Amino acid sequence: MSAGAQSTISGLSRPAAAAPWRTASDPLLGATEVHRALCIPPQMQIAGWEIATRILPHRGISGDFVIRVERPGGTLVVIGDLMGKGLSAAMWLTHIIDLLRRAAEPFDSLPGILARLNAEVHASRVGAPLTSLCAIDLPHASKRMTVAVAGHPPAFLLSAAGNLRLLNDGGPLLGALPSAAYQAAEIEICPGDSFVAFSDGLIEFRNEEGGEFGCDGIVGCLRRRRGSSAYAIADGLLACARTFARREPCDDATVLVIQRP
Numbered sequence: 001m002s003a004g005a006q007s008t009i010s011g012l013s014r015p016a017a018a019a020p021w022r023t024a025s026d027p028l029l030g031a032t033e034v035h036r037a038l039c040i041p042p043q044m045q046i047a048g049w050e051i052a053t054r055i056l057p058h059r060g061i062s063g064d065f066v067i068r069v070e071r072p073g074g075t076l077v078v079i080g081d082l083m084g085k086g087l088s089a090a091m092w093l094t095h096i097i098d099l100l101r102r103a104a105e106p107f108d109s110l111p112g113i114l115a116r117l118n119a120e121v122h123a124s125r126v127g128a129p130l131t132s133l134c135a136i137d138l139p140h141a142s143k144r145m146t147v148a149v150a151g152h153p154p155a156f157l158l159s160a161a162g163n164l165r166l167l168n169d170g171g172p173l174l175g176a177l178p179s180a181a182y183q184a185a186e187i188e189i190c191p192g193d194s195f196v197a198f199s200d201g202l203i204e205f206r207n208e209e210g211g212e213f214g215c216d217g218i219v220g221c222l223r224r225r226r227g228s229s230a231y232a233i234a235d236g237l238l239a240c241a242r243t244f245a246r247r248e249p250c251d252d253a254t255v256l257v258i259q260r261p
Contacts, residue, residue, distance in 0.1 A: 064201065102120065
């Protein structure tokens with residue numbers, strides 16, 4: 001999302017009217033709209049799952065994304081980070097989504113999907129960029145989800161009591177190797193629990209002294225917000241990071257929170 005197409009409310013980026021100097025023919029504005037249309041909305045429900053997302057671009061259009069792919073009996077939700085920003089990021093995102101949908105067409109396990117996607121990215125004739133992601137398979141008739149990461153920061157399961165479980169089962173960055181094996185973790189989401197994933201930009205918020213928000217900052221913020229709504233947790237994580245840094249991020253920052261009320 002472009003800087004001119006956002007407003008900031010409670011420390012978060014939200015869509016706003018386009019800047020007055022932007023026109024319908026402006027390629028940056030068009031790419032911003034493409035990125036917004038491809039990503040899932042900031043708050044939604046899928047078959048009983050509550051989902052909240054926040055994408056805070058460093059500049060121009062974010063290289064981060066949160067998308068979904070419908071599968072028989074479930075939905076695949078993916079938070080990822082393309083190695084690129086601006087117009088190129090929006091253009092590459094459409095290609096990565098197409099590769100992901102093709103990889104997910106066979107009714108296969110999450111590790112199988114990521115292995116096929118990795119091979120597709122590596123073999124892409126148009127030189128698709130290296131991509132990190134965290135993929136979550138959400139069944140429509142169960143409280144159990146499957147999670148796998150590909151060169152992406154680990155996710156967390158935050159319990160209603162404030163306990164945290166690190167989720168880092170997975171494999172390498174997509175496209176780095178011609179073939180790779182991936183692992184996945186299956187977890188149960190109980191009422192009051194929250195699944196939380198984020199891009200590395202959230203970790204890398206830095207203050208004027210050079211201190212990094214880091215995983216410690218994320219863990220502390222999550223524990224203070226245990227039992228909160230998905231929306232409040234996503235909102236709060238970016239607000240905590242911006243309060244710590246007291247300036248804009250040096251990279252795109254994205255948060256995904258999933259709950260099962």
